[in-house]
Structure formats: C-alpha cells, structure tokens
Amino acid sequence: MVFCTINDFPAYGNLSGYSVKGHHACPICETNTSFLQLKHGKKTVYTRHRRFFKHYHPYRRLKKAFDGSQEHETVPNPLNGNEFYHRVKDVINMFGKSQKKPSSDANMWKKNSIFFDLPYWSNLHVRHCINVMHVEKNVCDSLIGTLLNIKGKTKDGLKCRQDLVHMGIRQVLHPISKGPRTYLPPACYTMSTAEKRSFCQCLRSLKVPQGYSSNVKSLVSVNDLKLVGLKSHDCHVLMQQLLPVAIRGTLPDKVRVAITHLCFLFNAICVKVIDPKQLDDLENEVVVVLCQMEMYFPSSFFDIMVHLVVHLVREIRLCGPVFLRWMYPVECYMKVLKGYTKTQHRPEASIMERYVVEECIEFSL
Structure with a gap:
C-alpha cells in the first residue's frame, strides 16, 4: 500500500523505472501513446483521445473540430505484469547523472525495479497507482491559468497560436500582425475583464462550513484578477464544488458545459461508494469530456497530466475507490x-x- 499510494507522477517513474517524460510518457499506453510535438511551443502534448471511442462513434469522423484528420486507431491494450517483466528483466541499472542513458525512444524503461523480486509483483494488474490528488491539482492549475490568462500558467499565447497556424486548424484564432505588434483574437475560453472580475468576486464572497476548506477569500486577488497560493486541497474543492458555481454566466455555453462536466467527473471519481455497473458509462463520459476539451482548448493544454485522466476509471475498476489510495x-x-x-x-x-x-x-x- 505504501509503494502504491505515496507518490506523485515523477515518483511514479522513480519507483517503476519507467521514463515519464518524452513522447511515450504514459506508462499505461507506453509505446502506443499518441503524442504531438509542437513546433513553436517546443512541447510534447498528448491528444487524440477519440481513439478510446467505439469504432462507430461520430467524433472519430470529425476533422475541423479536432486536428484536421479522422481517427482510425484503436484503444491501446495495457501490458500485464509478465509482459512488463520481460521488458525490464534485461535492463542494466545505471545510477548517477554521469552515465550515458539510452535514447528515450529506444526503451522507456530505465531500470529493472527491485520490486520484481517479490513473487507476487508480476501478477499484479496495477503495480503503481496514479495519484488522483496530483492529477486533479495539475488539471485545475492549467484550467484556472488558461481561463484567467495568468502569466506563466496559461496554456494560451503567441507560440500556441503559431502552432495552430502550423497545424492548419482554427483559422479564427490565428495571430494577426498589425505593424510591430501582433494581435491574438479572443478564443471561446478567453474571459473578458468583466468576466474575470465576476469570477473572482464570486469566489471571494463564498462562505463554506468550518473545516470544509481553507479560507477561499485569501486565495483570490481581485486587483490582479487571479488566484494565488492554491494548494492541493484548494484545487480539490475548486474542481469538486466551487468552479461550476463561479463560471455561471461567463464563457460560451459549450465551453462552460464542458468544464462543468469535467468537474462532475472528478466528483464522481472521488466518491466513496461506486457502483461497478456504472464504470463503463463513467469511462465513456471521461473520453467524451476530454474530446470536448480538445475541440475548444489549445493543443498545449493537453500535457501528460490531462491525458492521465482517461486512465483513472480503469484503476478504480482494478483497485477500488480512490479515497483508499490517495495522498x-x-x-x-x-x-x-x-x-x-x-x-x-x-x-x-x-x-x-x-x-x-x-x-x-x-x-x-
């Protein structure tokens, strides 16, 4: 329980021996991870969640709403413990930074984990759990930073818009040069100054029961129109309860509904009692919401932490409720x-x- 519980995603890589950076950063999809290397943003993003749908789903045939192409790939099958062991049994452990590591695309496994010496380790369906607390915090930070356009935290910017030009999609968002300056057209997720002020004042005026959360009022900077000092539990409360309330009356309906559904999904994932019969519907709903986010949000929004949301329901099916194994x-x-x-x-x-x-x-x- 200790090795499966107390770790964030970088610690996941340290414990398991899998490299959680690069093109194949997802330890569940592994070499079948769908990635996109942005030319201007110099980032690796993980999109194309449409492949988790059934073959006949209408989202697979859409082009303009996504990356300009249809989706024909199938769902990647996670490797079992024995297959993992055959991948790592011949890996030579090299410790220290001075050692020359092999190419990241050649073999994502960097060491043979000592846990495979345990007789039952290869038989486990899940050897290291994805910590929902850290995933939820990173998704919340990216979402709040993009909506409020917080400097250093937003996933939108000039390089992101240039990547849209390079990909040939969303022409209405392409940057416009006006002399020495470059104008970025507002996107559907862009809040106006009045909407940002309404969002911040709503959070600042909220009152919660004692012990429910930290003082939300202290996290809101009305003058700068941003949220500061968000801790893990603050992001948890925002995503579970407060964010759907704060964005009422702001943003277009389609974006607001997608964000609200994402919050409801985290709420459904974190409940203490889950009906196993509803897990298939919940897993399908996660893919629908991520695809809707791909329609409206920039490609740079979809880092590895956003991609890991698609695997959370699988671990609930194998490991039980989330509250038994989070931080x-x-x-x-x-x-x-x-x-x-x-x-x-x-x-x-x-x-x-x-x-x-x-x-x-x-x-x-």
Whole structure:
C-alpha cells in the first residue's frame, strides 16, 4: 500500500523505472501513446483521445473540430505484469547523472525495479497507482491559468497560436500582425475583464462550513484578477464544488458545459461508494469530456497530466475507490508530525520525542 499510494507522477517513474517524460510518457499506453510535438511551443502534448471511442462513434469522423484528420486507431491494450517483466528483466541499472542513458525512444524503461523480486509483483494488474490528488491539482492549475490568462500558467499565447497556424486548424484564432505588434483574437475560453472580475468576486464572497476548506477569500486577488497560493486541497474543492458555481454566466455555453462536466467527473471519481455497473458509462463520459476539451482548448493544454485522466476509471475498476489510495490522509498526518517540531535544530528528534510521549499518555489512559 505504501509503494502504491505515496507518490506523485515523477515518483511514479522513480519507483517503476519507467521514463515519464518524452513522447511515450504514459506508462499505461507506453509505446502506443499518441503524442504531438509542437513546433513553436517546443512541447510534447498528448491528444487524440477519440481513439478510446467505439469504432462507430461520430467524433472519430470529425476533422475541423479536432486536428484536421479522422481517427482510425484503436484503444491501446495495457501490458500485464509478465509482459512488463520481460521488458525490464534485461535492463542494466545505471545510477548517477554521469552515465550515458539510452535514447528515450529506444526503451522507456530505465531500470529493472527491485520490486520484481517479490513473487507476487508480476501478477499484479496495477503495480503503481496514479495519484488522483496530483492529477486533479495539475488539471485545475492549467484550467484556472488558461481561463484567467495568468502569466506563466496559461496554456494560451503567441507560440500556441503559431502552432495552430502550423497545424492548419482554427483559422479564427490565428495571430494577426498589425505593424510591430501582433494581435491574438479572443478564443471561446478567453474571459473578458468583466468576466474575470465576476469570477473572482464570486469566489471571494463564498462562505463554506468550518473545516470544509481553507479560507477561499485569501486565495483570490481581485486587483490582479487571479488566484494565488492554491494548494492541493484548494484545487480539490475548486474542481469538486466551487468552479461550476463561479463560471455561471461567463464563457460560451459549450465551453462552460464542458468544464462543468469535467468537474462532475472528478466528483464522481472521488466518491466513496461506486457502483461497478456504472464504470463503463463513467469511462465513456471521461473520453467524451476530454474530446470536448480538445475541440475548444489549445493543443498545449493537453500535457501528460490531462491525458492521465482517461486512465483513472480503469484503476478504480482494478483497485477500488480512490479515497483508499490517495495522498490526503498521509499529508494530514504529516501536518500533525510537523506540529510536533519545537526544536528547529533537531526536527527529527523533536518529532520522535513528542510522538513517544503521546503514545505513552494514550497507553496510560
């Protein structure tokens, strides 16, 4: 449980030995990962979620709404434990930065994980879980940064629009040169100043029960029209409850509905009781929402964290509800342990001493 729970996506790569960067960054799709290398943005994005549909789905035949081509690929089949083991059993572990690593496209497995020495490890359907907490936070940061056009966090910009020109899609969003300046036409996800102010004032005026979340008012900067200092649980509350309320009356209907459905999906994924009969419908709904996001949002929005959303329902089917294997209980207890620190010079000893005292007191009572 420890190895499957306490990790974000970079730690996923460290534990499993899989390289979570590059063209084949998805450890579930592996070599069948659908990627696109942006020419101007210099980013690798992961789109074409239409291949997760049935062959007869109408989205597969659309061209202009997506990347200008139809989709004919099939759903990639995840490898089982034995197939993974045959991939990594001959990999020579090379530690240290001075060693020359092989090409990322030649073999995405960089080491033979020591966990394969366990007799049951090859028989597990899921050896390392995707942490929903970190996926939700990264998706929320990308979404909020793009909607509010926060500098350094938005996925839209001049290079993104130049990539649209290079791909030959969405002509209405192509940059327009006016002398020494370049004008970027507003997109369907672009909020006006009045809409940004309405969004921020809505969040600033919200009141929640004590202990439900942090003070949302402190996260909103009305003067700068942006959200600052978002923690993991703040993003969780935003995606689960607050964001659909804050965007009411703003943005076009199609964009607002797609964002609201994405929030509802995270809410459905994180519930404590899930009917296994509804997982197929939920998995199909995830693909529909991601394809709708591809229609409206720029290609640079779809980094690897957004792509991992499509695999969350699969892990629920194999591993059970999300709340049993995410990071929130661990982080809450880490906050308790940090509160035990009274001597900054020796924090570990201070934590250990107070922990032992607390255990003795509880045992005596």
